[in-house]
Amino acid sequence: MQKIDTYVEEQFADLPETEQVVALKEEIKDSMEEKAADFMLEGKAEEDAVNKAIVDFGNLAEIKREFQLQNAPQETSGKKKKQKEDMSTLNLGFSICGSGLIIALLVFVNMYYTPQEIWFVFPTFAILWWPVSMAFVWLKVRKRKVMQR
Amino acid sequence: MDSIILRLLMDGDKYGYQISKDIAAWTHEAFQIKEATLYAVFQRLERRELIESYQGEKSHGGKRKYYTITTLGKAYFHEAAKEWKEAKQLIDVFMEGV
Secondary structure: OHHHHHHHHHHOOOOOOOHHHHHHHHHHHHHHHHHHHHHHHOOOOHHHHHHHHHHHHOOHHHHHHHHHHHOHHHHHHHHHHHHHHHHHHHHHHHHHHHHHHHHHHHHHHHHHHOOOOOOOHHHHHHHHHHHHHHHHHHHHHHHHHHHHO | OHHHHHHHHHOOOEEHHHHHHHHHHHOOOOOOOOHHHHHHHHHHHHHOOOEEEEEEEEEOOEEEEEEEEOHHHHHHHHHHHHHHHHHHHHHHHHHOOO
């Protein structure tokens, strides 16, 4: 039965030793051992029975995939996306405030030094590209979020 | 697959290996499920809260993990059974008399 133990531990070596993983491994080992015991009752030698139990059990990767789905990845991926979304909103706010300040400065310089000629609108058009591009990024992120729901 | 396991759990709480034996017995050994598949399905059903597990009494030197169907699981099974019957009827309409 030592062989079952080694085999399961090997297969699950890349998963962290959390309480759930240990419980899952125990369950699988118990099940394999019982299966091997049944084969021995049918008259198989222990070595034979253990091998057959392991082979018949099937691919453990299947269980691992479901297990990982259940635990870690959901949390981390959700967190990452949320972080990204927060950044896009912050970027939009910053670009609006920043461009507003620059435009205000231009208007002030224009009115204070050359009130006879209105030239501040030209650089204003150039500066407006900043908040506009940020707004599009923000809309894209929001649309993706709605579609995911 | 999910429905088969839910059906077997309707008859009472069971542990993993018992279910695989039950499936073989119900189908007169015609269908042998791989335990790996079975445990993967358990993980999935538990995640969807259709079944629950608890530690049972000791045997073979270890505690056995028993699975039990939840109310949600029962409702899900009845829904799945209804859908299956409807689908079966529909297919029968086209397959009969061939």
